[in-house]
Amino acid sequence: MDGTPTIRPSGSFNAERMAAKIQKAIKGIGTDERAIIEVLTTHTNSQRQDIKQKFKTMYGRDLADDLKKDLGGMFEDTCLGLLVPNYQYLVDCLYNAIKKDLNVNCIIDILITYHNWDIKDIKQRYAEKYNEDLDIVIANQFSGDFQRVLRSLLTANRSESTDIDGELSAKEAKLLLDSGMKILGTDEDQFLRILCGYSFPQLSAIFSQYSKLAGHPIETAIANEFSGDLLTVFNGIVMIANNIAYYYAVRLYSCIHGMGTDDETITRILISRSEIDLEDIKDAYKKKYNRKLTDDIADDTGGDYKKLLLRILSPL
Template structure:
């Protein structure tokens, strides 16, 4: 699960002037009504680092937080996207996790998307920001809002203890595959703890070998076995872990596709994924999306969203 390097669609704006951008945003929110176009011309076309400098320039010039003004002036999905763009990645992740836990009901998809896809270092930073911002540990809040084996998998991921070396132990990989098979397909009932021990702890290269061996033993992909043996959130989190291990951009491409396919759009998933991945691996996600679904991500967003919200997402998509 090593980082791919910067394969994002958002790159540094040439001739960047934080004071000019801050003024443009300030002017966009002056008087009656808001000039959303001016906001769209700035925020999605600046890097995270550049947006931090705009925030500083805005506060210096106005004596107020840019996020507070945007929060007052904007609404709905457009506001969610704009505010997300102003946050540093671990702050945004912590914010999304908090909202997923503390809203009406729990948005399990958010917990899964973030915790299954982040590195140990990223999760440790999220944990630190979460505790600082909300006064409680992420683990405590997750434990207060989830239960059973699903909770145990999330706690394991929050603990950020995955081996991140490149070492593949061939004998152990064969043993892991055999034990997962015996914990699931080969018995009545499922020993989910064995799945947790292997899927939440082993490194990426080792797990790829485990998946290969598993297919030899069982005759099917591990994803198929998870679908047969489990259900609900537990099935979802184990599938997410496996998919992120195999191909993280493909995992996010599928999440984006499912957020827009069918009746209505799951806006929270769409916004979170576009904002969080725009500067990391959106180019790879777009390539996987085209390969998997035969249509561009850009065309899907264009056909499934509307108004200013659509414009900000299309900007983050970086064109066709």
């Protein structure tokens, strides 16, 4: 599932020099936003944590607190997001999505696009910071089949084998076809078991077999059988089984070209995928929409916020 990042480790990394550079950028009258952007986008998250620690050692202050005094708006939010440890950033995003703005798409993004070990780490860190079991939080916040899907994904027990069983693919494809043709309605249990349990390579093979049996893609069946959040999460799993970069390209396009710009989601995706597969997402965006993601981001944002996003997408 991993691919090509945009942000890579700095080969000549010196935490003390970078801490001093940021201190100079925010000290006195005026702020050197360009210098801040350069430091944050030319170092990995791990290196940024070292810079934070060195800044506190050298100046006796928290870097995040100092930036808050000098910055504002989405530029500030994005800078601060880049300073949060990777998993903790996702934990905080989940907390806000569940407890504050009920951003279902954010919850789905995180639970369907990360490895089992990522989800386990996120659950542990969520419990440590917020003193709540994420599974219980999800159970209390949601209901019905969508709740069951989220709780299944939270077990972090999806197969991650790269092997594909052709006989199994045919068998499960037939079960999916039969499950969607029941006289008394769709057998949601079969869809949940298959889509939330098998590895993505195996799912891709199952969906291919389904298309041959049914004469239409699995997306058609899902659109006919499900609606709302359940439709969203199942569609997402199908897209990821085929190409995770394509999934995020579609998500970003909707954030940019929907009703108003969804800055929160754009920022989250760019920050969280910058060291995983953001370069692949850019390529998938270009292939699907015949447009550059950098151009669309530039057209839809402004100021230092735009400059920061563009540097995350294409660091120097």
